[in-house]
Structure formats: structure tokens, C-alpha cells
Amino acid sequence: MFECMPLSTLRHRLLVLGGLFLLLLLLLFGAGAYLESRSALREVQAHNLETLATRLAADVDDRVRTRQVLLEQAAASLQLAPPQLERQGAALVARFRDLKGMFNNVLLYDRNGKLIADYPGLSGRLGADVSTQDYFRSTRDTLRPQVSEPVRLGGEPNRAVIVFTAPVFSAEGQLAGVLGGSLDLDAPEFFGELKNIAIGQGGFLTIHTLRSRLAILHADAGSVMQAPVSVDPLLQRAFKGIQGPAGVGVSRGVPALLVYQRLRNVPWLLGVEQPLHEAMQPARLLGRNYLLLGLGVLLLLLPLAWWGMYRLLRPLPRLQAQLARWRHEPYAAVPVLGCREMQDIAHEVAAAVRRRADCERQLAARDALFDTLSEESPMGVLVVDAQARLQSLNPASMRLAGLPAAEIGNWIGRHWLDEIHPDSLPQVAGQWQQLLATGSGFELLCRLQHRNGCQAMVELRFSELAGSGGERRFLGLISDVSAREEARGKLQAERERSMLLLGSISDVVVLTNRMDEIEYVNPPALALFGVPASDVLGRLLGVFLNLVCPESGQAVALRDIERDAAGKPLALDLLSRDMRVQPVLLTLSVLTGNSPLQGCKVVTLRPDSERQHRELLQRRAASHDGLTGLRNRRGFLAALGEVLDDNRVHYQPHVLAIIDLDHFKAVNDSAGHEGGDLLLQDVARIMQRQVRSNDIVARLGGDEFAILLCHCELEVAERTLRELLQAIDAHIVYLGERVFRISASIGVTMILPQDERAQPVLSRADDGCYQAKQRGRNCLVLHAGAL
Numbered sequence: 045m046f047e048c049m050p051l052s053t054l055r056h057r058l059l060v061l062g063g064l065f066l067l068l069l070l071l072l073f074g075a076g077a078y079l080e081s082r083s084a085l086r087e088v089q090a091h092n093l094e095t096l097a098t099r100l101a102a103d104v105d106d107r108v109r110t111r112q113v114l115l116e117q118a119a120a121s122l123q124l125a126p127p128q129l130e131r132q133g134a135a136l137v138a139r140f141r142d143l144k145g146m147f148n149n150v151l152l153y154d155r156n157g158k159l160i161a162d163y164p165g166l167s168g169r170l171g172a173d174v175s176t177q178d179y180f181r182s183t184r185d186t187l188r189p190q191v192s193e194p195v196r197l198g199g200e201p202n203r204a205v206i207v208f209t210a211p212v213f214s215a216e217g218q219l220a221g222v223l224g225g226s227l228d229l230d231a232p233e234f235f236g237e238l239k240n241i242a243i244g245q246g247g248f249l250t251i252h253t254l255r256s257r258l259a260i261l262h263a264d265a266g267s268v269m270q271a272p273v274s275v276d277p278l279l280q281r282a283f284k285g286i287q288g289p290a291g292v293g294v295s296r297g298v299p300a301l302l303v304y305q306r307l308r309n310v311p312w313l314l315g316v317e318q319p320l321h322e323a324m325q326p327a328r329l330l331g332r333n334y335l336l337l338g339l340g341v342l343l344l345l346l347p348l349a350w351w352g353m354y355r356l357l358r359p360l361p362r363l364q365a366q367l368a369r370w371r372h373e374p375y376a377a378v379p380v381l382g383c384r385e386m387q388d389i390a391h392e393v394a395a396a397v398r399r400r401a402d403c404e405r406q407l408a409a410r411d412a413l414f415d416t417l418s419e420e421s422p423m424g425v426l427v428v429d430a431q432a433r434l435q436s437l438n439p440a441s442m443r444l445a446g447l448p449a450a451e452i453g454n455w456i457g458r459h460w461l462d463e464i465h466p467d468s469l470p471q472v473a474g475q476w477q478q479l480l481a482t483g484s485g486f487e488l489l490c491r492l493q494h495r496n497g498c499q500a501m502v503e504l505r506f507s508e509l510a511g512s513g514g515e516r517r518f519l520g521l522i523s524d525v526s527a528r529e530e531a532r533g534k535l536q537a538e539r540e541r542s543m544l545l546l547g548s549i550s551d552v553v554v555l556t557n558r559m560d561e562i563e564y565v566n567p568p569a570l571a572l573f574g575v576p577a578s579d580v581l582g583r584l585l586g587v588f589l590n591l592v593c594p595e596s597g598q599a600v601a602l603r604d605i606e607r608d609a610a611g612k613p614l615a616l617d618l619l620s621r622d623m624r625v626q627p628v629l630l631t632l633s634v635l636t637g638n639s640p641l642q643g644c645k646v647v648t649l650r651p652d653s654e655r656q657h658r659e660l661l662q663r664r665a666a667s668h669d670g671l672t673g674l675r676n677r678r679g680f681l682a683a684l685g686e687v688l689d690d691n692r693v694h695y696q697p698h699v700l701a702i703i704d705l706d707h708f709k710a711v712n713d714s715a716g717h718e719g720g721d722l723l724l725q726d727v728a729r730i731m732q733r734q735v736r737s738n739d740i741v742a743r744l745g746g747d748e749f750a751i752l753l754c755h756c757e758l759e760v761a762e763r764t765l766r767e768l769l770q771a772i773d774a775h776i777v778y779l780g781e782r783v784f785r786i787s788a789s790i791g792v793t794m795i796l797p798q799d800e801r802a803q804p805v806l807s808r809a810d811d812g813c814y815q816a817k818q819r820g821r822n823c824l825v826l827h828a829g830a831l
């Protein structure tokens with residue numbers, strides 16, 4: 045329908061537009077020329093009117109002046125005394141031929157204002173008194189010629205005159221009378237002549253007196269002897285004596301060009317008025333002519349413009365043909381013709397058409413690929429629209445839903461959400477709505493309805509297809525994960541069992557990744573590290589395992605173990621954070637095989653009890669006597685040193701006793717060394733039995749013993765030691781058939797507050813023991829320094 049319209053083609057549009065543009069141009073030009081010529085015309089007309097007014101004012105001035113001069117000359121020629129003037133006046137006035145042609149009436153007054161002669165004579169007029177008239181009085185008072193204001197004549201209310209006066213003097217120079225000449229305002233002479241001056245067709249001349257502002261000449265008879273009803277500003281200004289250029293005002297109710305001139309010889313204001321429409325008529329004619337001319341030019345130009353457009357737009361049909369060819373044959377080599385812009389457009393369109401053809405080919409290839417992949421894919425593939433209606437689906441989708449692949453066509457257009465199991469439907473529908481709202485895809489596990497009653501566990505992924513144009517489309521991928529989920533469940537159960545197992549064993553177990561970062565620790569490991577699991581996981585194992593070689597005392601790095609002793613138990617010392625040494629058996633295993641854990645490391649730690657026991661024995665042997673099991677001298681000195689250290693801080697009463705067996709050599713000699721050993725063991729047991737458990741009993745060497753009675757007053761100690769003496773003395777040893785008894789000598793000393801070293805204390809006790817020997821043995825001596 046649009047193509048049938050006259051403006052359906054570009055050529056028509058350009059033609060109409062060009063025509064309108066030309067018309068507008070012509071109208072603008074015509075309007076401009078009309079306004080410009082109107083303005084110029086107004087100036088010219090104003091100037092002309094001013095020139096005319098100047099000339100007319102000069103003419104009226106001349107006419108008035110002529111009458112004044114003639115009247116003055118006539119008055120001067122009289123030169124009579126008043127009586128003679130009265131007698132001869134009538135005859136003399138009749139002789140003034142020149143005056144008769146200039147005035148409508150010639151009048152002679154005596155010096156009192158009485159009319160004594162007139163021409164033409166009018167019956168009953170002689171004797172009239174004008175002594176009260178302004179023109180007479182001013183002539184008499186000033187003795188100079190005057191021109192009166194318009195005066196209405198007595199008895200003739202519609203007749204008004206202007207009276208020119210000149211004084212008449214006697215030979216002695218006295219005022220003898222006044223000679224006057226009157227001009228009728230409606231007489232054909234003077235004012236009638238002026239009134240007949242044509243100013244265009246509707247223009248006219250006006251004269252107002254400046255004193256009374258009465259009109260004495262006007263085109264409207266009714267306005268004569270009237271002051272202007274509404275005074276135009278130009279006239280107002282002229283009345284005030286300001287003589288300006290012509291201007292536009294209102295005359296007789298219509299706009300008019302007005303100009304006013306003041307006369308030189310008489311106080312009159314001459315006005316020239318011309319209706320504005322008449323003055324500006326040439327401008328209107330000019331405007332009309334411009335318009336006609338413009339229309340003519342337009343009519344002439346339109347065919348020319350049509351032809352020009354036709355020529356200009358000729359490349360367009362060519363371009364159209366080229367484009368039509370490319371539409372069907374995108375890769376055809378069509379020669380590009382026309383102007384440069386058309387060639388550019390053709391090139392651009394050709395490029396776009398070819399790009400589109402390329403895209404279509406690629407899309408077709410992709411569609412084919414997609415169809416093939418979709419057909420062969422074990423994964424379900426769906427394409428749905430925004431209303432959740434299936435647009436396409438592959439055979440795998442049908443299989444997953446337990447449907448025959450042959451019915452695939454029946455499922456196009458159905459809602460895919462109907463195939464979701466009711467248990468999963470709320471979650472899936474929620475994600476679908478979110479996808480519609482935000483466009484961001486989702487991925488979740490759900491169950492499908494299955495026609496054979498099973499519930500297939502699937503992994504569902506949905507995302508919006510990019511570049512699907514105006515219609516939104518969504519791609520869904522469905523993978524059957526039933527087997528995977530089952531395996532995952534088993535794996536999870538297995539994992540839980542493993543965790544339980546690892547948690548229940550007492551060995552420390554740590555699993556690291558390939559970078560030695562901790563991934564798993566069991567509870568004993570956490571207890572060993574002394575930090576919560578959150579502080580352990582992800583950190584390097586070396587941070588928590590401070591290992592030292594027990595033989596060399598050198599630090600051992602995990603990578604050294606991995607390199608040299610992977611998989612073998614290693615006896616190492618583990619240094620705790622408080623620098624305690626714990627013997628451990630460490631095994632570092634690197635996981636192998638084709639699994640995600642390949643390269644990860646398992647480190648197990650277990651306390652090395654055997655070595656620990658061995659070292660304990662070694663340490664005990666160093667400080668204890670092998671025969672009696674009591675501390676040896678080194679062990680005793682260590683214990684005594686600790687007591688003395690405590691003593692420095694806080695003094696407590698302690699007592700030291702040195703016990704030496706009497707004549708033990710004789711036992712050895714009689715019972716042999718073994719017998720002597722048995723006796724020594726018996727004495728040791730007696731000593732341990734006689735003292736408290738916190739007291740320290742030691743064998744210093746040979747048959748010499750020492751007892752440190754801790755936190756013990758001297759009296760109690762003495763009593764205990766005396767009981768010990770009795771117990772030793774009472775002890776009988778049977779060796780075979782022989783019987784042995786033994787006694788002991790005891791030296792006792794108190795540990796004093798000032799005692800800092802062991803040696804002086806031991807010396808005091810030794811000294812006491814020596815004295816006991818001296819006193820005959822089997823006795824106890826308190827060292828004097830301790831009392």
C-alpha cells in the first residue's frame with residue numbers, strides 16, 4: 045500500500061523535498077525582499093512627504109506674506125488724520141484693487157474699532173465695533189500688522205474668517221485707524237485653493253493655528269474650527285514646536301504617514317497626511333509580483349529538478365540490481381558501478397552479505413555437527429524454549445527416560461519439567477525459574493521419571509544458548525550418574541571405615557599431597573602436634589615433625605627419608621616443642637599406582653618402646669649399682685645436688701648418713717666374693733626397708749653406703765639410723781653351713797642452710813663414719829659441725 049503512495053520512491057521524496065525547499069527559499073526571499081522594499085519605500089514616501097510639506101509650507105508662507113505686504117503698503121498709502129480717514133475711507137478702500145484680489149473683504153476701522161469702510165460693501169455692516177476683538181486690540185496696542193485667530197462672524201455662525209490687519213498712521217505718525225483684510229475659511233480663494241491640493245488619492249493638507257490649535261484647513265469640513273479630538277503624538281510634538289521627520293500616526297481613524305511644518309510668517313502649523321495603505325501600495329504590488337515571479341520560477345525549476353533527480357539517482361537502480369544478484373549469489377563477482385558513495389555502500393553490503401553467508405555456512409556446519417553429536421552422544425541433550433517446551437531432544441534423552449527412541453517426535457513441544465521425579469521437582473523448578481530470571485546456568489543432581497518404574501539419578505546441566513536471537517533457547521545436558529553415585533556412596537562408606545580405623549589405631553598417621561602439605565591426620569597425630577586440625581591441614585608436614593638421627597644428632601628431613609629409606613621403618617628421635625626427645629619408629633611411604641593419590645605420602649609414627657627401654661636401662665646403669673639396684677655414687681651425687689639446689693631457694697632440713705660395713709673383708713675372705721655379694725644385697729634391702737620411700741639409699745662403692753633422709757629432722761634421722769644399725773646387726777646370713785653376721789659404722793651430718801656443694805657435706809658424714817670406726821664400730825657418730 046505504501047508503495048502506491050506518491051512518496052514511496054526516493055526520487056519522489058527528493059523531488060517533493062526539493063520543491064518544498066525551493067518554495068520555502070522563494071517565500072523567504074520574497075518575504076525578505078518585500079519587507080526590505082517596504083521599509084525602503086516607507087523611507088522614500090516619508091522623505092517625499094517631508095519635501096512636499098516643505099514646499100507647501102513655503103507656498104503658504106509666500107501667500108500669507110504677499111497679503112501682509114500688500115496690506116501694509118495699502119495702510120501706509122492712506123496717511124490721513126482720523127477725521128479725513130473717516131470721511132474718505134470708503135472711497136479709498138474701493139481703490140485698493142490689489143487687495144480685492146487677495147482678500148475676500150477689505151475692512152477699514154477707525155482707531156476705536158468702528159468699521160468705517162468695507163469692500164465689497166455689505167449693508168448694515170458699517171459701524172460694527174471690533175474694539176474687543178483680539179486682532180484689533182493687538183494691532184492697536186503693538187502698532188504692528190497682525191494675523192488673527194479664526195473668528196466667527198456675527199450673525200453668520202457657520203462662517204469663519206482669518207483677518208489680516210495693518211495700522212494706519214496720520215502724517216504725524218499717530219494711529220488713525222486699522223486696515224484689515226479677511227479670508228473666508230470656506231471661500232474658494234486661498235483656503236479653497238489649498239484644500240484642493242491633491243496628495244495622492246486619499247491624502248490632504250491641514251493647517252492648525254498654534255495659539256488656539258483650531259483647524260483652519262482640513263479635508264473634513266466638520267473638523268474646521270475644531271481642535272483635534274485625539275492629538276496624535278506627532279501633532280502633539282509639532283504643537284510644542286518640535287519639528288521632526290515624517291512618521292506613522294493615525295489620521296481619520298486609519299494609519300497614515302504624517303508630517304508637520306511650522307510656517308515662518310504666521311503661527312500656523314501645516315500638516316500633510318497620507319493614508320499608510322496608499323503610501324505603501326507599491327510595496328504590496330512588489331510583494332505580489334515577487335510571489336508570482338517565485339511561483340513561475342518554481343514551476344520552471346520543478347521539471348528541471350525532476351530531471352536532475354533522475355540523473356542523480358540513476359546509480360540506485362544499479363545498486364539494487366547488484367544487491368539482488370548478491371542476495372542469490374553471495375560470492376558472485378558483480379562489477380560495482382555508480383558514484384563513489386554507491387560503490388562504498390555496494391562494497392559494504394557485499395561484505396555483509398558474504399559474512400552472513402559465511403555465518404550461515406558455519407551455522408549449518410555446526411548444526412550438522414550438533415545433530416551428529418547429539419544423535420551419537422550417550423548424554424541426553426535437550427533444547428527447550430522459555431516456556432519449558434522441548435524443541436529438540438536426542439535418543440539418549442529418550443533412553444534416560446525409559447522411552448523408545450522412535451517416539452522422539454511425539455515429545456517435541458511437551459514440557460521437559462514433566463519428566464522430573466516429584467521428589468526433585470521443587471528444586472529443579474526453582475533453578476529453572478532462576479535461569480529464566482538471571483540467565484545464569486545451573487547444575488544439579490536429580491531423579492527422572494522412568495517409564496519402567498525405576499528412578500534414574502541424573503546430573504542435569506542447563507544453560508542459555510548464546511546468540512539465539514529474539515527467542516530465548518536453553519540447552520540441557522543429562523548424564524546418567526546412577527552407577528557413579530552408587531560407587532560414590534560405597535567409596536564414602538569405605539572412606540568412613542578407613543577414617544574410623546585410622547582414628548582408632550594408636551600410631552600417628554599423616555597423609556600429605558605431592559607438595560608435602562598435610563591432607564589428613566588421625567587423632568593421635570593431632571595429639572602429638574598439639575594443635576587443632578584446622579591449624580594442621582594444608583601446612584607442610586616438616587613444620588610439625590622435628591626429626592633427629594639418634595646416632596649423629598643430625599636433623600633428618602622428610603625428603604632425605606623419601607630418597608633413602610622410603611617404605612622402611614626408621615628409628616629416629618622426635619623433638620617435641622619443649623625439646624623433649626622421644627624415640628620413634630617412622631615409616632614414610634609414597635603412594636603409587638594409577639590413582640589420584642599417586643605421589644602422595646603416608647607417614648606413620650610409633651613410639652620405639654624397645655629402644656626406649658634399652659636407653660632407660662643404660663641410663664639406670666649409669667646411675668645405679670648393678671649388684672644391689674641402689675643408686676651408685678653418680679646417681680646419689682645427682683640426687684644430693686638437686687636437694688642442695690632446692691636448699692638454696694627454700695631451706696628444708698635434710699640429713700646425710702654414710703654407712704660403712706665393719707670388717708667386710710673377712711666375709712669375703714671366708715665366704716668368697718659371691719658370699720660377700722649376697723651380704724651386700726641383704727644390707728641394701730635392709731636399708732631400703734628401714735627408711736621411707738622418699739629417702740634415697742645408695743651404694744657409694746665396695747661396702748660403703750649412703751642414705752639421704754629428705755625433709756627429716758635430726759632426731760628422727762638419728763632414731764631411724766640407730767634402728768638401721770640394730771637391723772643390720774641382727775641380720776644373719778646363712779651361706780651353706782656357715783653363718784655370718786655383720787655390723788656397720790654410721791657417720792651422720794645435717795645439711796645446713798649454707799651448704800651449696802655436695803663435697804663438704806659428704807666429708808662431714810665421712811668424718812663421722814671414720815670416728816665411729818675409731819670408737820669401735822657398730823655405732824653412730826653425729827658430726828660435730830651438724831649439731
Ligand SMILES: Nc1nc2c(ncn2[C@@H]2O[C@H](COP(=O)(O)OP(=O)(O)OP(=O)(O)O)[C@@H](O)[C@H]2O)c(=O)[nH]1
Nearest residue numbers: 705706707708709710712716717718720721746747
Ligand atoms: N664381695 C665383694 N667384696 C668387695 C666388693 N667391693 C669391695 N669388696 C671388698 O670389700 C672389702 C673392703 O674392705 P675395707 O673396707 O677395706 O675393710 P674392712 O674389712 O671392711 O674393715 P673396716 O672397714 O676397717 O671395718 C675389701 O676386701 C674388698 O675387696 C664387692 O663388690 N663384692
